[in-house]
Amino acid sequence: MPIIEMHLMTGRTVEQKRRVVAAVAEATATALGVDKNTVRILITEHGLDEFAVAGVTAGQKAEMAAAAAATAAGASEAAAKAKSTT
Amino acid sequence: MPIIEMHLMTGRTVEQKRRVVAAVAEATATALGVDKNTVRILITEHGLDEFAVAGVTAGQKAEMAAAAAATAAGASEAAAKAKSTT
Amino acid sequence: MPIIEMHLMTGRTVEQKRRVVAAVAEATATALGVDKNTVRILITEHGLDEFAVAGVTAGQKAEMAAAAAATAAGASEAAAKAKSTT
Amino acid sequence: MPIIEMHLMTGRTVEQKRRVVAAVAEATATALGVDKNTVRILITEHGLDEFAVAGVTAGQKAEMAAAAAATAAGASEAAAKAKSTT
Amino acid sequence: MPIIEMHLMTGRTVEQKRRVVAAVAEATATALGVDKNTVRILITEHGLDEFAVAGVTAGQKAEMAAAAAATAAGASEAAAKAKSTT
Amino acid sequence: MPIIEMHLMTGRTVEQKRRVVAAVAEATATALGVDKNTVRILITEHGLDEFAVAGVTAGQKAEMAAAAAATAAGASEAAAKAKSTT
Structure with missing residues (x-):
């Protein structure tokens, strides 16, 4: 199953998004010993005023x-x- | 840890978003007795046809x-x- | 309570969104035997490079x-x- | 893609969960005109003091x-x- | 920011969870060029009848x-x- | 609408959960100028090995x-x- 939701700041390039999902899917499949085809990743982007610390x-x-x-x-x-x- | 996801209708001003995350972070830290620096808030906005009741x-x-x-x-x-x- | 988050690819028409939330709310209320008024649905859309399989x-x-x-x-x-x- | 997260109060039987995911997958596939095999549903249960209105x-x-x-x-x-x- | 929510089937060992979050944090930080300390990961487990395909x-x-x-x-x-x- | 998902470490008492949702609902309604009855909050708890930083x-x-x-x-x-x- 692994279904992964990634929350990122807006502004990443298409290239960066493709790189990060490839890396995370690989890491997840290897670490859990599951078929990479079962890994699904959703990216949600948040603007500068849609993320707050403290x-x-x-x-x-x-x-x-x-x-x-x-x-x-x-x-x-x-x-x-x-x-x-x- | 508190990590908080807020789902709002689109249309809030930057000012409103800043006000609500400040108030919610303060309320959370006080009610749980945790350091406000550990509170992270993510806002996701939904358009008029992306929220339904009944x-x-x-x-x-x-x-x-x-x-x-x-x-x-x-x-x-x-x-x-x-x-x-x- | 049922609160339902639907993740869809961007590009659905307003008509499609209205149809799917109507159908899902009806299906949920009937299957669980709850009042349809308690069912809330949130749609989040993801662009082509914000969803990945494998x-x-x-x-x-x-x-x-x-x-x-x-x-x-x-x-x-x-x-x-x-x-x-x- | 449709990926659906359902938040329910704890206490539903296995039978009810199976019924609701079957009904929601069917409703989603029909309303959006997508293959039912692409519909994935995640249920998360919340205890009585993990859901609040007002x-x-x-x-x-x-x-x-x-x-x-x-x-x-x-x-x-x-x-x-x-x-x-x- | 990266904040990552991982949905897994229940039954993973503590060892597996530690391995997967280490691998995913590393992969994310490297792929996006961000400090690993900014990566937060939340795991939510789902029972056998809380995940459905089709x-x-x-x-x-x-x-x-x-x-x-x-x-x-x-x-x-x-x-x-x-x-x-x- | 505001629908709020709070991710907390497991171990909070019922009393703490009631206190935090009361405070957050109040803060949200006041900051956004909405009726408190429209605020819904979901708490999800995560065990010690289901939350990771870095x-x-x-x-x-x-x-x-x-x-x-x-x-x-x-x-x-x-x-x-x-x-x-x-």
Whole structure:
């Protein structure tokens, strides 16, 4: 029977999906000693705001990281400016 | 572990999704006494004809409600016309 | 309770989805002797490269079938040409 | 492909499970026009406190119904007693 | 994210489960180029009458196979008896 | 609609399950602005060797932790013995 549902973030290429189902079917059949033909895999993709860890979506986390990077960049730019004017 | 799959009708805003996963993660962690970082939430959205109660999809139900409203509107319009012509 | 999740290949018409959920809800309620109103059905659609049997996606299988058909067509065309020139 | 996951309350007999999967496979194959051999069904059973509507589990609901019945029985018994003593 | 749900027939040993999740996590991480620590796997086991192909449960199929084997054994026994008495 | 599937480690008490579904239904209804009666929650429990992070089941992890603790205890006991004999 093995029926496997894989939840992935959207954005994988067709090539990646084909590679991962081939690898997982092979791994499952070998580890359980079953015929690979009995292994079925379903992929469901989830957008950035459809997956959350600790109540924070991947979309929010990306925004926060971008904001932090912008702040850091602004700070170092300001620091560089301050340095150059002294 | 808590891993939570939420099935929602399509159409929620990013804001709503962020709000609901934050609230559910908080509620789960508090009720079970687990670290919020262990809570993962997956949202899957379903279109109007991908959810059914009693064998009738949400799309069908909406159409039937619209048809009933149109019939009722037509009837009251006809009644109003009948009244004004008497 | 019966809550039923149906995984289908993408491409079904709205009409087909309505027909299948009506039939499945009826079948479930009758077979289990429960009120049809308690039956809820969720449909999730999967693209050609989001479903795999034996580690080969439906998309790959379709490509291989098309390639085999093209090869066969080419072969019979070549055979026909060979025949006509003799 | 159709792959169907059925969530049921625990307590169905083997006979009921066999009947429902036969009926659902037949209904699905007919409604979608697919070969019945492509239909796979998975049943997952949930205990009384593993299913909730409106945040109240089936187990709680049963307890509340039993308590209400006991109260009603007690009340009518008290009423009968009061009546017989007058 | 990869979150993977594996549906297996009941009866696998702890050793088999550990082997299959190790192999699948490794295969997934390698094929997608993600950190293995992000891969989470959930196993759900299904009894013989909780999995059906073409509307026939694995339990029914096993019974039918046993019955067919018994019939075949009976037939060859009868044939052997017939032969020995001639 | 919200239909929510919660995957938990086995071992939660009935009390904990009732508490978590009440809290999650409340949180979901409030965050999405839907009637709590439309929220359905399914709990599925997974044993120690039916959940894995990075390909290591919770059962394996517990065994490794116990082994490490035993080694550490043995080491400190040996150290204490060594000390007392000097």
